Each structure stands twice: as C-alpha cells, then as structure tokens.
Amino acid sequence: MNTRPLISAALLGGIFCLYSPAFADVPIVQSQADHVSASGNNSSNRQRPADSQNSELLESLLFQVQDLQSQVAEQRGIIEELSYQVQVLQEEQKERYIDLDRRILTLQEQASKNASQTHSSAATPDTEQQLAELTDEDILAEYNAAKGLMLDKKFDESIAQLAIFAKRHPDHQLTANAWYWIGEIYLVQHKNSDAKAAFERIVNDYPSHDKVPDSLYKLGVIAQQAADVDTATQYFQRVINEYPNTQSAKLSKARLQSN
Numbered sequence: 001m002n003t004r005p006l007i008s009a010a011l012l013g014g015i016f017c018l019y020s021p022a023f024a025d026v027p028i029v030q031s032q033a034d035h036v037s038a039s040g041n042n043s044s045n046r047q048r049p050a051d052s053q054n055s056e057l058l059e060s061l062l063f064q065v066q067d068l069q070s071q072v073a074e075q076r077g078i079i080e081e082l083s084y085q086v087q088v089l090q091e092e093q094k095e096r097y098i099d100l101d102r103r104i105l106t107l108q109e110q111a112s113k114n115a116s117q118t119h120s121s122a123a124t125p126d127t128e129q130q131l132a133e134l135t136d137e138d139i140l141a142e143y144n145a146a147k148g149l150m151l152d153k154k155f156d157e158s159i160a161q162l163a164i165f166a167k168r169h170p171d172h173q174l175t176a177n178a179w180y181w182i183g184e185i186y187l188v189q190h191k192n193s194d195a196k197a198a199f200e201r202i203v204n205d206y207p208s209h210d211k212v213p214d215s216l217y218k219l220g221v222i223a224q225q226a227a228d229v230d231t232a233t234q235y236f237q238r239v240i241n242e243y244p245n246t247q248s249a250k251l252s253k254a255r256l257q258s259n
Contacts, residue, residue, distance in 0.1 A: 076254055139169060139172060139174065140174070142165055142168075143165055143174045143177070143178065145161065146158060146161030146162045146164070146165050146178065147162065147178075147181055149161060150162075150181055150184075150185055155185045155188065155189060158181070158185060159182055159185055159186075162178040162179075162181055162182050163178075163182065165178050166178045166179055166182075173209075175206070176202050176205075176206040176209040176210075176211045177211060179198050179199075179201050179202050179211075180198070180199070180202060180211045180214065180215060182198045183195045183196075183198030183199045183202075183215070183218060184218075186198060187218070187222075192222050192225065192226070195218070195222060196219060196222050199215040199216075199218045199219050199222075200215075200219065202215040203215050203216060203219070212243075213239050213242070213243035213246045213248040213249065214246075214248050216235050216238055216239045216243075216248070217235070217236070217239050217248040217251055217252055219235045220232045220233075220234075220235030220236045220239070220252065220255065221255070223235060224255065232255070233256065235252075236252035236253075236255050236256050237252070237256070239252040240252050240253060240256075
C-alpha cells in the first residue's frame with residue numbers, strides 16, 4: 001500500500017491548523033469608497049458651523065455699511081451748503097475792485113452837508129447830478145468797497161455801506177446783491193429777524209433777480225432754525241418747483257431729506 005499521499009495530506013492539514021489563528025487576527029481593510037464617503041461626511045459637518053459664522057459676519061458688515069450711508073446722507077446737505085457759500089465768495093472776489101474811496105467820501109460829505117443845511121434827508125440837485133454821472137465802473141467800485149468791509153469782518157460798517165448803496169441805486173442790478181449780503185451778515189450775527197427782512201425785500205422788490213432762489217432758500221433755513229417746519233418746507237419746495245436747475249434747489253432737496 002502506497003502511504004505517500006496520506007503523509008502529504010496529514011502534513012498539509014497540520015500546517016493549515018498551525019497558521020489558522022494568524023489568519024483570523026488579520027483586520028478587514030475598509031474599501032476606498034467607504035473611506036471617501038466617511039471623510040466627506042466629516043468635512044460637511046465641519047463646514048456647516050463655518051458657513052453659519054460667515055453668514056453672521058456678512059450681515060454685520062452690511063448693517064455697518066447701511067449705517068455709514070445713512071450718516072453720509074445726513075451730512076450731505078450741510079457739506080453742499082458750505083461748498084456753495086465758498087463758491088459764492090470766490091466768485092465775488094473775482095470782481096474788479098477799483099479804488100474810488102475819495103469819490104465816495106466826497107459824495108457822503110456833500111450829502112451830509114446838504115442834510116444839515118436843509119434838515120432833510122433828500123439829496124440836493126448837485127448831489128443827484130453827481131450820482132447820475134457815475135459810470136458802471138464807479139457803481140461797481142462802490143459796491144465792492146462796501147462788500148470788502150464784510151470780507152474784512154467789519155460787519156457793522158459793511159451793513160451801513162451796503163444800505164447806503166441800496167438807497168442810492170435802488171434800481172441797479174447789484175442792489176439785490178447788496179441786500180443779500182446784508183441778510184448774510186445778519187445771519188452770521190444771529191440776527192435772524194433782520195436777515196429775514198433783507199431776504200424778503202429781495203423776493204418782493206426784485207422778483208426776477210438771480211438772487212431770488214438763494215433768498216428763498218435762506219428764508220427756509222431761517223424758518224427751519226425757528227422750528228417752523230411747515231414754513232420751511234414751503235420755501236424749500238418753492239425753490240425746487242420754480243428754480244429746479246439752481247444750486248439752491250439742490251440744497252433745498254437736501255434740507256427736506258434731512259427732516
């Protein structure tokens with residue numbers, strides 16, 4: 001009887017039994033697909049809190065931007081008004097300034113002498129003739145001299161000279177300007193009643209003059225400072241309706257929006 005096959009089988013069986021515990025302890029390797037799936041779930045879970053924080057930060061930033069925009073809108077009216085005043089002063093300073101103080105002084109002395117002699121404020125024929133002989137350059141110089149006192153911050157003297165100019169030249173194109181600067185000086189001095197009278201004179205006596213929209217706007221500002229909201233709104237709205245293309249209309253809109 002051939003015993004080699006039996007011996008070989010017995011040896012193979014023993015070897016299998018000897019190494020079977022080792023094979024039992026080998027860990028099961030997770031598939032790559034399962035590993036990717038698990039990693040994706042963990043990453044998604046971590047990303048959700050981060051997205052929530054980013055959303056809250058974005059909302060906070062948007063709120064801050066809106067708040068800044070609101071503050072800018074409130075200050076825009078004041079900034080535009082100041083810019084406009086600077087522009088007006090710069091334009092007025094460009095006007096020619098001719099020194100005719102001697103002529104003006106002579107006219108004043110002559111008018112004062114005649115007033116003391118006649119006990120009347122009416123000008124004599126000689127004074128009227130002198131005034132009639134004044135050229136446009138002379139009148140412009142007289143106006144600039146009176147306004148120059150304002151630029152030198154000699155406000156009371158400037159008001160007096162501008163008033164004299166307005167009285168001497170009631171129909172001149174610059175007379176409304178003289179009243180306007182009188183009103184501006186009174187505003188600087190916080191004499192709003194006198195300022196109001198000056199601006200009203202322009203609106204009533206010189207309705208077609210270029211200073212009318214500016215005067216209406218100033219009347220609105222005076223009313224607004226007096227907490228008279230209805231009157232202020234009427235003045236601002238009138239400027240916007242009747243003079244829509246002026247700087248005063250832009251300032252009026254800014255004032256209405258700030259209410």
